[in-house]
């Protein structure tokens with residue numbers, strides 16, 4: 001199948017991309033003290049050199065005492081900003097475009113159980129696995145967190161990033177407000193419907209928009225699933241999906257990044273549209289799909305040690321050509337092989353590598 005549509009340009013606000021391939025955000029834990037160093041600079045530069053359309057960085061956390069759940073996650077405040085400035089400069093020098101994924105890990109635990117922030121910021125003091133983790137956030141905590149997201153967005157623009165992505169997926173803080181299981185609040189930050197529970201994300205988006213101005217693209221990443229709750233549905237049907245997503249678009253989101261583990265899985269019965277397909281259909285804004293692009297195994301299994309083989313892009317291209325979504329995020333295939341985009345572009349299919357979880361241990 002022809003790759004033409006994958007290598008056609010895309011534009012949103014001030015962002016102009018040469019192609020539709022996005023490097024998916026992937027936490028690497030290689031930033032001691034929260035500051036990206038030269039190894040991180042070189043890691044992103046290599047992907048830009050290979051022609052990735054847009055790099056979305058690993059999650060990088062806002063200025064709150066409990067915003068990260070692993071020690072070596074990078075910060076997007078304080079000294080972390082100088083490290084990110086070097087990454088942006090190197091990616092631009094290689095002809096690439098880059099957006100930081102702005103993050104607060106909320107009550108989702110990291111891989112090291114000994115390293116846990118306290119007190120945790122959570123809507124209702126409950127972790128994804130039902131553990132009591134402290135007091136619900138106060139009004140002051142919420143206001144400070146929203147302001148910190150806004151500052152990070154403004155700093156990202158000042159550093160020269162080309163867009164920002166807010167991490168609103170996978171059971172982290174923003175998503176904990178979306179999910180009734182972790183958001184049991186009875187004040188304005190909670191509510192019985194998904195529409196009501198968008199309030200926190202809406203205020204974060206408004207703060208980010210106020211900080212970056214009208215022409216700078218804002219992406220928000222969303223998922224139905226949460227860690228350990230793979231079949232969860234925040235939106236059970238298209239009407240609920242619209243009630244969830246339209247307020248986010250109205251508050252300033254330009255692109256929705258619809259996170260799935262396998263992009264070909266239908267979102268609702270009766271249609272083969274995936275999450276990105278439905279997100280675009282109910283809101284009309286551009287969307288990014290993701291999940292096992294170019295590989296035959298999914299990423300949670302990879303954390304458990306599973307390898308994957310290269311897989312044809314035909315089904316992905318069929319959906320892209322049909323207009324289901326606009327951009328395609330690729331995670332492990334690009335983590336594993338910095339030259340993945342160039343190999344696909346130049347039809348060097350025999351050179352595509354199998355994915356080995358050993359790739360997680362280094363930052364090449």
Ligand SMILES: Cc1cc2nc3c(=O)[nH]c(=O)nc-3n(C[C@H](O)[C@H](O)[C@H](O)COP(=O)(O)O)c2cc1C
Nearest residue numbers: 024025026027058059290291292293299330331332
């Ligand atoms: C090592 C690793 C770290 C990840 N870290 C993040 C992250 O910081 N933020 C995020 O939204 N998703 C994260 N993800 C999920 C990826 O962005 C992506 O959605 C997932 O890997 C599926 O894409 P793939 O099948 O192409 O790998 C991570 C995935 C991996 C493998």
